[in-house]
Amino acid sequence: MAPPAAAGGGGGGGEAGGGGGEQPQRREQGGFSLTGIIRIAVFWYFASKFFSPKKPSDPSLLTSNLFQKGESLDMWVYLSEQERFNDFGSEGALVWHETGIPYADWGPRSTRSLSSTYRPSEALKQNGSLYAHVFFARSGYSPDPSDPEYQPLSAFGKTHPVVTHLPKSRADKKKRLLGGQEESDGAGSVSEVTEEDKDEGPVEWVPYWKPNITINLVEDFTRYPRNAVPPNVAPYLNVEPSTESYYPTIFFNEFWLLKDKFIPINETVDEVPLNLDVGPISMTKWQLFLQIDQSFQVHRSYGSMLEGESDELKRVFLEGNPYLLGITMVVSLLHSVFDFLAFKNDIQFWNKNKSMEGLSAKSVVVNFICQLIVFLYLLDNDTSWMILASSGIGCCIEFWKIGKAMHIEVLLRKHA
Template sequence: LSRIFIIWAISSWFRRGPAPQEPNGPGGSPRSPSRNLFPKDTLMDLHVYISEHEHFSDFNLSSALFWEKRDLVYGDWTSGENSDGCYEHFGEVDISQSVQRNGSIYVHVYFTKSGFHPDPRQKSLYRRLATVHTSRMINKYKRRRFQKTKNLLTGETEADPEMIKRAEDFGPVEVISHWHPNLTINMVDDHTPWVRGSVPPPLDQYVKFDALSGDYFPILYFNDYWNLQRDYFPINESVRRLPLRLSFCPLSLWRWQLYAAQSSRSPWGFLGDQLYEQSDDEQDSVKVALLETNPYLLALTIVVSIVHSVFEFLAFKNDIQFWNSRQSLEGLSVRSVFFGVFQSLVVLLYILDNETNFVGGFWGFFLIILIVFNFVAPREQLDREKKLGGIFPSVSFKDKSTYVESSTKVYDDMAFRYLSWILFPLLGCYAVYSLLYLEHKGWYSWVLSMLYGFLLTFGFITMTPQLFINYKLQSVAHLPWRMLTYKALNT
């Protein structure tokens, strides 16, 4: 619980919900506080139905009733097998061909005051204010992406023939229904005098008010936060029965707030799931870390991450200040700067070609713009006398002479010439290996993946020209020491 609190505290700094509605009545007068329709220690009956329909009405269908538990006590924290107020029920759900073929399946949960029934057609046993209901689709639709890759020389592929056929039938992205065998039903033990229209988000979507009395029903919450993505399995025609373990537990208000904040939609959601979508591994990694990491080590990791971010920001800030205040390029490897632009461009194109998430692509684009404007913009000037094509003025560098007329350019050219003797043979060998043994979508993807893999492996060598210049000039006074110091501390 303390671990999920850490995640909630951090994410609260970055998440901001919409403002609540005005808590005023139709005539402009303030609304009066509401009360919970189920007082403390109310005796309740639990009815759980499984159906393929979003709106349930088959109360007389015995096969639809999955779990019935009578004489539960609202706010009881001491009953149950483990004396924690929790109850469990395990069973198997028979599914139809519709569910096997990507159909939906829903759980409908009803709590009634003891002695009442959730079926509105049973007039003598049904009371609207004595019944609280919620439902949810319990299968999950997940995208499975298929990339058509092949060996560009032989045209062969190691992909599963069945996967290739499904890709031809359903396209490169297939939506498949998945199932997780565990689900927890929480009833929040809360009697806060909520005022309608002033419940803060994301809690407002769970607090349901009665239109006539103005009071609110007990808060029901489906808790699947700890259901790891790796434990889901696909529903297909070979699956006829689905295992389901339902748990009922009381939940305190502050713990419910933590879970509700974590399950609320990401602030990047306006970009759409296609652009901002975490992979299953990314979703599981944080939860696995919370479950399996020592709390003290986890706290230390968070502190180190914060310090790392601070140093990264300071290095970023001092790098900008250095280039803006720099009046001479003497002693600096200009080729290394432009090679950094080339590296960032390759990474950006590789991310776009592989349809990785939007944030990674945006960050790569931002780095390119930053390098260009950080280094080029302060040093360029328009020459209106020399025009390109007779229309556009040409661009020249104001401090180009400090680089060309000094020994810096000679040493920079010399360093890259020596470096090319090493890098080009390595690049050629890696290109041949990638072409012979790896699969690609096409020649464009091969070029990008080959360059990307090569730069990841040998990109650090591009720092050697600057070291070579330092050695030849016997000086390091021209370097951005503040930026390098912060980066060294980060390392």
């Protein structure tokens, strides 16, 4: 589903990027992360094809979707500060009601949108919580279990937090290299830091409002073996106990919701925007979003992706020119290929070289020192791993060439 035009869609991430001087490095890091994402997605596809369990021949051992394609659904969206919701009669909690939504249908009526505002309560301003309770039911049926027309096999729902709590950002600090330590208060003035100021105390958590709620119904009519549901689907499958069939999967799509779109909630906030979207999503696209988010988490856990780089990568796709992105990827690939060929030719030449005629040993040493300085500079500035690996390999080759250009001996003298 395309991201909303108001704020860029629905998907969470880290800190937004810094100044313009860091953009080249950010784009290189995004290119490296994209390579890992594609590798993981391809591996997941082939693993699911070749290692997925075989379906049993007996249809009674298979679990299927309780709803049919194109079936008409009604939707209710409630906002409540309670994680468990049962106040279906509250008109103040109901923020959106839609009827006649065709399930897994890609027609013009399958996608609906609503833009409004929400007034946070005093409890929410005081570091409270808020949840969106979304319910679907077959047209003509009620999602309220206390209603006489309620049918358990005809209604389903899911809860999603609308407010997330993040640590409060601290004021930027500066250190005086010559002299005492100083601290910036964020307004341009600098004050001396005392011993009491060094202990900042516990982390303060602040509630942030998510302005976009994108509700996707996954188009999934697969007949899964009851005891062998694929592990990438099992955590999200809502199985009905009596029939052992599953309800349609509700996916709150926050993939394109960047962190800089979050709105901090405090005593001065009287109202916040609320953009609601509902529509179908294909099984392939849903799994791709899940795999990409999982790959971001893996990169962050291994330290190959800094906090906030996932948002920068998404921003490149949201705001960048697709043709320019394609050219950048091709140039990056060619850069790696040419680096490999240059390293190969350099190693072959020095490995076969038996004479230093026409060559300077001092220039080899100077090249190594220069290459080492460049490598240390890139390492200190958190450069892309692709550029860092290329510079590191070049530095190792220059060091190896010193041994080929000069005869080095280490003499150990024994003292009487």
